[in-house]
Amino acid sequence: xxxxxxxxxxxxxxxxxxxxxxxxxxxxxxxxxxxxxxxxxxxxxxxxxxxxxxxxxxxxxxxxxxxxxxxxxxxxxxxxxxxxxxxxxxxxxxxxxxxxxxxxxxxxxxxxxxxxxxxxxxxxxxxxxxxxxxxxxxxxxxxxxxxxxxxxxxxxxxxxxxxxxxxxxxxxxxxxxxxxxxxxxxxxxxxxxxxxxxxxxxxxxxxxxxxxxxxxxxxxxxxxxxxxxxxxxxxxxxxxxxxxxxxxxxxxxxxxxxxxxxxxxxxxxxxxxxxxxxxxxxxxxxxxxxxxxxxxxxxxxxxxxxxxxxxxxxxxxxxxxxxxx
Amino acid sequence: xxxxxxxxxxxxxxxxxxxxxxxxxxxxxxxxxxxxxxxxxxxxxxxxxxxxxxxxxxxxxxxxxxxxxxxxxxxxxxxxxxxxxxxxxxxxxxxxxxxxxxxxxxxxxxxxxxxxxxxxxxxxxxxxxxxxxxxxxxxxxxxxxxxxxxxxxxxxxxxxxxxxxxxxxxxxxxxxxxxxxxxxxxxxxxxxxxxxxxxxxxxxxxxxxxxxxxxxxxxxxxxxxxxxxxxxxxxxxxxxxxxxxxxxxxxxxxxxxxxxxxxxxxxxxxxxxxxxxxxxxxxxxxxxxxxxxxxxxxxxxxxxxxxxxxxxxxxxxxxxxxxxx
Numbered sequence: 001x002x003x004x005x006x007x008x009x010x011x012x013x014x015x016x017x018x019x020x021x022x023x024x025x026x027x028x029x030x031x032x033x034x035x036x037x038x039x040x041x042x043x044x045x046x047x048x049x050x051x052x053x054x055x056x057x058x059x060x061x062x063x064x065x066x067x068x069x070x071x072x073x074x075x076x077x078x079x080x081x082x083x084x085x086x087x088x089x090x091x092x093x094x095x096x097x098x099x100x101x102x103x104x105x106x107x108x109x110x111x112x113x114x115x116x117x118x119x120x121x122x123x124x125x126x127x128x129x130x131x132x133x134x135x136x137x138x139x140x141x142x143x144x145x146x147x148x149x150x151x152x153x154x155x156x157x158x159x160x161x162x163x164x165x166x167x168x169x170x171x172x173x174x175x176x177x178x179x180x181x182x183x184x185x186x187x188x189x190x191x192x193x194x195x196x197x198x199x200x201x202x203x204x205x206x207x208x209x210x211x212x213x214x215x216x217x218x219x220x221x222x223x224x225x226x227x228x229x230x231x232x233x234x235x236x237x238x239x240x241x242x243x244x245x246x247x248x249x250x251x252x253x254x255x256x257x258x259x260x261x262x263x264x265x266x267x268x269x270x271x272x273x274x275x276x277x278x279x280x281x282x283x284x285x286x287x288x289x290x291x292x293x294x295x296x297x298x299x300x301x302x303x304x305x306x307x308x309x310x311x312x313x314x315x316x317x318x319x320x321x322x323x324x325x
Numbered sequence: 326x327x328x329x330x331x332x333x334x335x336x337x338x339x340x341x342x343x344x345x346x347x348x349x350x351x352x353x354x355x356x357x358x359x360x361x362x363x364x365x366x367x368x369x370x371x372x373x374x375x376x377x378x379x380x381x382x383x384x385x386x387x388x389x390x391x392x393x394x395x396x397x398x399x400x401x402x403x404x405x406x407x408x409x410x411x412x413x414x415x416x417x418x419x420x421x422x423x424x425x426x427x428x429x430x431x432x433x434x435x436x437x438x439x440x441x442x443x444x445x446x447x448x449x450x451x452x453x454x455x456x457x458x459x460x461x462x463x464x465x466x467x468x469x470x471x472x473x474x475x476x477x478x479x480x481x482x483x484x485x486x487x488x489x490x491x492x493x494x495x496x497x498x499x500x501x502x503x504x505x506x507x508x509x510x511x512x513x514x515x516x517x518x519x520x521x522x523x524x525x526x527x528x529x530x531x532x533x534x535x536x537x538x539x540x541x542x543x544x545x546x547x548x549x550x551x552x553x554x555x556x557x558x559x560x561x562x563x564x565x566x567x568x569x570x571x572x573x574x575x576x577x578x579x580x581x582x583x584x585x586x587x588x589x590x591x592x593x594x595x596x597x598x599x600x601x602x603x604x605x606x607x608x609x610x611x612x613x614x615x616x617x618x619x620x621x622x623x624x625x626x627x628x629x630x631x632x633x634x635x636x637x638x639x640x641x642x643x644x645x646x647x648x649x650x
Contacts, residue, residue, distance in 0.1 A: 077616070087616060135484045151476065158586020159460045160622055168616070169580035171498040173514075173573050182579045182614045189498075248498050254507045255494035259584060261483020289507045291402070291412065291493070297485055 003066035007319045008056045008109075010049060010072045011116055011310025012036065014091040014143065015219065017045075019052045020308065021059065021067075022315045026127035028308060030059050042098045053107060069318030071112040072100055073119030073310045079161045083113040087162065090179045091143055110325060112317035116310050118155050118164065120303070121148020123313030124266050128304035133263045137256055138303065139166060141249075141269035145187040149260060155317075167191070171252050190249040192224055192270040195241070199227045202237050210235050221274060228275040246278070250285035257290050257298060268303025276302055328391035332644045333381045333434075335374060335397045336441055336635025337361065339416040339468065340544065342370075344377050345633065346384065346392075347640045351452035353633060355384050367423045378432060394643030396437040397425055398444030398635045404486045408438040412487065415504045416468055437642035441635050443480050443489065445628070446473020448638030449591050453629035458588045462581055463628065464491065466574075466594035470512040474585060480642075492516070496577050515574040517549055517595040520566070524552045527562050535560050546599060553600040571603070575610035582615050582623060593628025601627055 004023060011018040013036060020031030034052055037044045053070065060067050076096060077087025088096035104111045114122070121130075121138035130136035134153045140146040145167025149156040156164055167187035168180045175184020188194055196216060203211040210233060214226040230238040253265060267279050283300035290298075305312055329348060336343040338361060345356030359377055362369045378395065385392050401421060402412025413421035429436045439447075446455075446463035455461035459478045465471040470492030474481040481489055492512035493505045500509020513519055521541060528536040535558060539551035555563040578590060592604050608625035615623075630637055 151481075156476075159588045160586055162582075162616055163584060163586030165583040165616070168583040169494065170496055170576045173496040173576040180583070180616055182583070183576060251495045251498040251508060255580075256584075257487075258490040258493040258505070258507070259488060259581075261485055261488030263484045291487055291490070291505050 003064050005068045006060045006065040007315035007322075008053060008067055008070045009119075009311035009313070009315025009318065010052070010070075011119065011314060012045070012049075012072070012074045012092070012095070013116070013310075014075070017048055017052065018307065018311050019056065020311045020315070021056050021065070022312055022319075023065075024319075026123075026312060026316065028312065029065070030056065031308060031311070036092070038092070038094050041094055045095065046098075046103050050103065053104070057107070067107075067109060069110045069112065069315070069322040070104055070107065071114075071119070071311075071314030071316065071318030073114060073116040073314040074100075075116050077162050078113055078115045078118075080112070080114045080157060081161075083111060110318060110321045112314065112321045114155065114314065114317055115146075115148070115161075115164075117146025118148040118157070119311070119313030119317065120146065120268070120305075120309035121150060121266070121313065122155055122316055123305050123309040124268075124303055125150045126316045127312065128309065129266045129301040130264050135260070135262045136264045136266060137166070137260050137262045138266040138268070139253070140303070141191055141267065141271035143191060143193045143270075145191045146269075149262075151260075166252070166256055169252065169255060171248055171255070186248070186252040190245050190252065195227060195245055195271060196223055198241055198245075199223075199238065202241065206237065209237060211238060221270060224270055224274040228278075242278070243281075246281045246285050249282050250289055253282070253286045253300075254289035257286070262298065264299045264301055266301050266303050268306070268309065272302055273306060328389050330393045331385045331390040332640035332647075333378060333392055333395045334444075334636035334638070334640025334643065335377070335395075336444065336639060337370070337374075337397070337399045337417070337420070338441070338635075339400070342373055342377065343632065343636050344381065345636045345640070346381055346390070347637055347644075348390075349644075351448075351637060351641065353637065354390070355381065356633060356636070361417070363417070363419050366419055370420065371423075371428050375428065378429070382432070392432075392434060394435045394437065394640070394647040395429055395432065396439075396444070396636075396639030396641065396643030398439060398441040398639040399425075400441050402487050403438055403440045403443075405437070405439045405482060406486075408436060435643060435646040437639065437646045439480065439639065439642055440471075440473070440486075440489075442471025443473040443482070444636070444638030444642065445471065445593070445630075445634040446475060446591070446638065447480055447641055448630050448634040449593075449628055450475045451641045452637065453634065454591045454626040455589045460585070460587045461589045461591060462491070462585050462587045463591040463593065464578070465628070466516055466592065466596035468516060468518045468595075470516045471594075474587075476585075491577070491581055494577060494580060496573055496580070511573070511577040515570050515577065520552060520570055520596065521548055523566055523570075524548075524563065527566065531562065534562060536563060546595060549595055549599040553603075567603070568606075571606045571610050574607050575614055578607070578611045578625075579614035582611070587623065589624045589626055591626050591628050593631070593634065597627055598631060
């Protein structure tokens with residue numbers, strides 16, 4: 001019996017490396033995660049990645065699957081041509097100037113490397129909310145705001161692999177300085193991180209607020225779920241906060257629509273996972289702010305692949321590479 | 326002797342239609358202008374365009390040149406595939422739902438139609454400041470802010486020919502409502518129109534200001550030249566105004582760079598024609614606000630083709646079309 005092709009994917013995050021195996025149709029046949037270890041710099045994280053690769057290769061050989069390619073999604077600026085992380089993400093200090101083709105060459109498989117948000121966008125394009133489209137913009141509302149852009153059926157990188165950073169388009173020119181150097185970036189107003197820090201501020205000033213019961217130092221989805229629960233329970237300050245965020249986000253999305261005019265705009269990430277209906281709120285606000293010519297045919301959709309999008313997209317980029325070469 | 330190929334181009338503006346002939350190398354061999362007449366709706370303007378076409382064809386036949394194509398740049402949303410103005414520009418009311426292939430079919434030449442700012446960008450790409458590049462963003466600071474984007478050596482239109490409207494990316498989410506429906510669009514802060522209205526406000530409140538000597542109702546370049554002269558003469562309020570505009574513009578450009586990561590960013594239009602050195606001021610402010618990875622290799626340049634860029638680019642798009650088949 002012929003072996004079935006398998007594609008291995010990684011999504012390197014600030015806390016965890018998510019990884020998994022997809023088949024030809026994009027179905028996840030295996031997934032796992034490991035701690036992101038950077039205590040001894042890039043080599044310690046490379047060790048984690050290589051160990052997981054071995055684990056996945058063993059998984060495949062036990063199940064008559066043939067690994068055909070490896071894909072790696074990384075935060076920061078990634079030169080996809082050379083497979084190098086050239087610009088550091090604030091969420092992963094020390095992970096920069098790392099070339100990823102060479103360390104993986106012993107596995108004898110093609111290795112695709114790209115920005116993590118680009119990988120998520122590519123996954124939604126191949127197997128999710130933008131399937132069948134040629135032009136799509138995908139926004140991930142996480143700790144920061146990541147974005148990936150598909151133009152003419154291909155990931156758009158810009159001339160120096162530094163494009164598609166839509167979280168760093170300013171919506172408040174008089175706003176605070178962002179880590180990227182710009183002022184008032186969208187990410188400072190509409191990411192999960194921004195929502196949590198604004199909610200924590202309310203909690204500090206109004207001890208009677210339901211937000212004051214949230215442990216904002218907790219990791220994971222719990223604090224954000226608490227914020228959306230307070231809004232569902234009718235807390236006015238929280239509702240106002242989330243409406244203000246939706247408006248800021250809509251202004252940002254309107255700009256992206258006027259710039260990229262995509263067929264579909266996909267919104268995902270922790271914020272949307274916590275409250276899927278928030279996409280409708282944001283879409284309604286966005287429609288008020290855009291040229292009719294651009295939005296008449298535009299669809300604003302929720303991301304479908306959740307927090308596995310990153311490694312699925314990385315694996316899918318590996319698959320493209322293995323077919324091309 | 327073989328006839329030399331000639332390409333006819335139009336740039337429809339709010340006051341004038343500029344038009345002219347270019348040769349194979351993009352040199353302007355003839356240029357002229359006519360009043361933009363819309364008193365009897367679109368047909369009156371079509372008459373102007375056809376009369377000018379006949380004039381240019383006669384010019385060619387008297388000089389052993391052979392017209393090969395016609396290009397038309399128009400304000401508003403232009404469906405380049407069907408040659409139709411599908412979305413109205415606020416600067417040209419009544420000029421909408423006009424299909425331009427049919428009225429020009431009697432001339433028996435291929436007809437290219439595109440947005441006016443796209444035509445200017447294409448001219449700079451073929452013959453001007455972005456020659457030899459594959460990815461460029463061109464911004465025209467006129468009454469509004471027009472923009473055109475070249476990606477992979479081709480004009481970028483978006484999925485519904487409504488993209489590349491970078492003047493309608495917001496930089497002040499709390500700002501005034503723009504004609505496009507968005508709030509605080511870049512065009513409201515950094516166009517020639519915005520500079521003039523802010524300068525006129527200063528003039529009204531401070532009769533002693535050198536700006537009070539400017540006739541802001543005058544058409545053409547004079548009022549803007551007066552504003553830049555006041556700054557050169559050391560008027561502090563004017564210098565502050567122009568610095569504030571440069572900062573707002575830089576925030577907007579930083580966003581464009583983070584989104585598109587072009588090889589070259591071109592700035593032109595009335596503002597730059599009035600004060601070419603302003604590009605340096607803006608470029609310096611922009612460099613402070615961007616990821617080093619995106620700007621290390623980016624060049625910010627002044628547009629080279631001035632106010633002929635529109636019809637040159639339109640003619641060049643016609644030339645591409647005639648070569649394609």
